[in-house]
Amino acid sequence: MSYxxxxxxxxxxxxxxxxxxxxxxLIGILSIYSVEHRDTDISFIMSDKNYWKxxxxxxxxxxxxxxxxxxxxxxxxxxxFLAYLVGVIFxxxxxxxxxxxxxxxxxxxNLGFFTFQPGELMKLFTSLTIAKFLSLQEVNFQTMKHRLMxxxxxxxxxxxxxxxxxxxxxxxxFSFFLAMYREGLPNxxxxxxxxxxxxxxxxxxxxxxxxxxxxxxxxxxLLYLQRKRLRRNKEILFLVAGIWFVGVMxxxxxxxxxxxxxxxxxxxxxxxxxxxxEVPEAYIKIKKSGEKxxxxxxxxxxxxxxxxxxxxxxxxxxxxxxxxxxxNWVPEQRTDFIFCTVAEQFGFWGSSLLILIYxxxxxxxxxVAERQRSQFSRVYAYCVAGILFFHMxxxxxxxxxxxxxxxxxxxxxxxGGTSLMTFSILIFILIRLDADRQMVLR
Numbered sequence: 001m002s003y004x005x006x007x008x009x010x011x012x013x014x015x016x017x018x019x020x021x022x023x024x025x026l027i028g029i030l031s032i033y034s035v036e037h038r039d040t041d042i043s044f045i046m047s048d049k050n051y052w053k054x055x056x057x058x059x060x061x062x063x064x065x066x067x068x069x070x071x072x073x074x075x076x077x078x079x080x081f082l083a084y085l086v087g088v089i090f091x092x093x094x095x096x097x098x099x100x101x102x103x104x105x106x107x108x109x110n111l112g113f114f115t116f117q118p119g120e121l122m123k124l125f126t127s128l129t130i131a132k133f134l135s136l137q138e139v140n141f142q143t144m145k146h147r148l149m150x151x152x153x154x155x156x157x158x159x160x161x162x163x164x165x166x167x168x169x170x171x172x173x174f175s176f177f178l179a180m181y182r183e184g185l186p187n188x189x190x191x192x193x194x195x196x197x198x199x200x201x202x203x204x205x206x207x208x209x210x211x212x213x214x215x216x217x218x219x220x221x222l223l224y225l226q227r228k229r230l231r232r233n234k235e236i237l238f239l240v241a242g243i244w245f246v247g248v249m250x251x252x253x254x255x256x257x258x259x260x261x262x263x264x265x266x267x268x269x270x271x272x273x274x275x276x277x278e279v280p281e282a283y284i285k286i287k288k289s290g291e292k293x294x295x296x297x298x299x300x301x302x303x304x305x306x307x308x309x310x311x312x313x314x315x316x317x318x319x320x321x322x323x324x325x326x327x328n329w330v331p332e333q334r335t336d337f338i339f340c341t342v343a344e345q346f347g348f349w350g351s352s353l354l355i356l357i358y359x360x361x362x363x364x365x366x367x368v369a370e371r372q373r374s375q376f377s378r379v380y381a382y383c384v385a386g387i388l389f390f391h392m393x394x395x396x397x398x399x400x401x402x403x404x405x406x407x408x409x410x411x412x413x414x415x416g417g418t419s420l421m422t423f424s425i426l427i428f429i430l431i432r433l434d435a436d437r438q439m440v441l442r
Contacts, residue, residue: 028413061424080132090118127383168406178386316347
């Protein structure tokens with residue numbers, strides 16, 4: 001390769017994305033260091049400290065980034081379906097004795113020399129597969145068949161991850177609908193999605209009998225308002241009756257069944273803590289011994305997180321001066337609750353700056369997505385944007401008490417080797433594809 005061509009390739013790399021990536025990763029390492037630093041530490045290099053492990057993971061991630069940037073971009077269009085199959089196999093293996101249980105879930109795979117979470121890696125494989133599927137010439141996303149197939153590719157891993165009792169990670173796979181929406185998924189899907197959320201909340205907050213009456217009254221009122229059209233078109237009657245029946249079945253059967261037989265005790269506790277209510281007797285889990293499962297842990301976590309954020313004020317207490325941080329009052333403050341560490345030490349302005357950096361990162365990815373000639377690259381970019389957006393919003397939301405505590409890390413900032421490397425690979429594949437944005441990849 002000539003120097004001129006090499007220079008041309010280097011210039012095509014989106015260095016603003018690279019710099020934002022490095023900035024967020026360094027913020028994460030410094031935040032983890034502030035959690036674990038003690039005045040008695042004899043050295044910065046301490047192999048038993050998580051901040052040092054995160055620094056090593058960051059070094060490995062940079063090496064992987066370099067490898068990705070020197071690869072042929074066509075490689076990433078040739079592997080998606082095979083990678084997806086391998087990812088599903090890894091997910092299933094995690095349910096076998098090769099799997100490792102962590103905090104009630106069975107989502108880690110122990111290969112002897114290396115332990116990782118297949119569900120994190122599967123986000124990458126699913127992103128590539130959806131991009132590949134939608135870019136196939138024979139695929140018409142305007143047909144119901146191909147829409148259902150694409151939705152199946154996104155949600156099938158989520159079903160396996162639910163079997164691993166890793167609900168938070170499973171929910172991330174709904175972020176792929178952002179890319180599908182960009183490619184022509186109709187607005188009715190969003191309407192149905194928000195309706196399901198609203199009906200679920202109503203089911204949890206309103207007694208079943210009263211909710212049944214409310215749904216029935218709404219159906220009758222709707223039929224009355226459409227009485228003139230009803231005379232000419234009897235299909236309206238069947239449509240309203242069908243919606244009413246689905247709503248009643250969802251609120252009276254599906255939601256109660258899910259809370260009694262699918263969700264774990266801590267999931268139910270987190271949801272009702274968010275709603276500010278006690279868990280109903282019907283949903284309290286009973287151990288084999290007949291003892292009720294204790295709840296309330298997530299409420300304590302969020303309360304301590306709020307205290308840490310509030311104590312930071314506008315300017316913060318200063319780096320390494322957070323009392324909640326230094327005295328370990330906030331559980332999981334290296335991982336799920338890392339945002340409160342930033343908020344306590346740097347206050348409102350520091351928290352706002354971090355959110356601004358994430359916002360710039362997401363906007364840049366969307367800008368990169370829209371300048372692609374290749375549908376494969378555009379869909380993949382929106383998959384990455386959706387994953388990052390979902391992680392950021394839910395993690396910060398649960399830290400400040402606006403979302404259930406479902407164990408979702410803050411991208412590139414929370415501690416975790418698998419998470420950091422997965423996000424790094426996701427981002428640098430995007431950067432590599434963007435460097436060849438004038439090509440039409442399939």
